[in-house]
Amino acid sequence: MKRIVEASETIPNVEFSSSKRDAYEKTIRALQAVDAIDEDEGVHAITEWIVDRIEEKGKLPGSRDVRRQGAKITRGTGYEVRNDEWLGV
Template identity: 80%
Template sequence: MADDKQGREKQAADEERRQRERALRTELERYDEAEPPIDDAELDEIEAELETVSFPATGAEIVDTVGRRRVAAGQETYAVEELLPEAEVETYESPAVVRSRIQRPTIAMAMKRIVEASETIPNVEYSASQRDAYEKTLRALQAVDTLDEDEGVRAITDWIVERIEEKGKLPGSRDVRREAGKLTRESGYEVRNDEWLGI
């Protein structure tokens, strides 16, 4: 490459792009750390309270038992009912599953909206694999959005809920990933084809 102004600018731009890509890869590898989790002691207490519930249990049963309990994540506090869908379409196999679902509040609130919106679909089949794919996509967006206060998570959640309302069915997980990848690229982040959002 020529050692002139244009060559130096291209080198600087390439280096900046590589740094952003490395940062994104690091965040995606550590996506469980994207937001402060709820304290383990509080999660232990919730699990103990759920010993009176017969599992598998619906979200409505869980919320009825511990919904008003408040938990802290970083500087924020949340009622458990803000984090779990009060719905019949999703069941929890054990207190440990409930714990894992509420551990990351931003993701939990997004999934609550999606699950509650899906209750409007007649005879909805909400598989565990589809739920897991939605959650993995939300976590990948959250890793990208560390500077944007989870704007991408809110945007893709809105998109999913709108599709449910418009089409009367859950969007496929590949469609959700594709839309999330598009949002990520529009935010100025490069997404490679071998990444979760690079579909």
Template identity: 85%
Template structure:
């Protein structure tokens, strides 16, 4: 490349492009790290305690067995009963499922509230696909830097519970994503079309 103005401009543009690509990659890698997870050693101990439970087991059965057990994420400590729904509508197939559910406490406590609220719906079926979509929306809101103190997580959780109370049914996953996008945009954060909330 010639050492003239055009060559230097091209080098500067290439350097700028590479820097933006690195920043984007770093942001994508941090997407699921909105809060410190519970340490593996603690989760291993909890999983060992769950050997006394006969699986598949309801959330209520698990809370009855290990609900007072405490786990730590970052600077906060939680009782398992704060993270799992004391409900009959959700069944856990194995200890590994319990482990993955409580690994991110903010998401787990939001889903606990939603699952417990859904028990008021007659013959409710909370499918794993619907649950996964709710969780993904909550994680996306938790990852938005402009939302303080998990404001977005509380807002979407409250909205879902209001929908359950008003309509007597679980809101569709797509509606939850739309509401999550609305909450995010109201904070001034742009939601791209290639993101989970970009529908």
């Protein structure tokens, strides 16, 4: 989260709301739970994706977009994401 917060501070006039931060953290925790065996590759991938979006677009990605990307990363590692899970958007 530290890298994401630092990257968000480069965006002028943008506040990193607590609800968005909570959603990002919940996505990261979901990826940590899935990637316990894979040394948190998913966490690194989602962090890079968020930081890239901040740098490319100059704004924070929406929490739903972060969840979708988290699901994509999870499925890419061979794990299933059910619709009733946090990443199942």
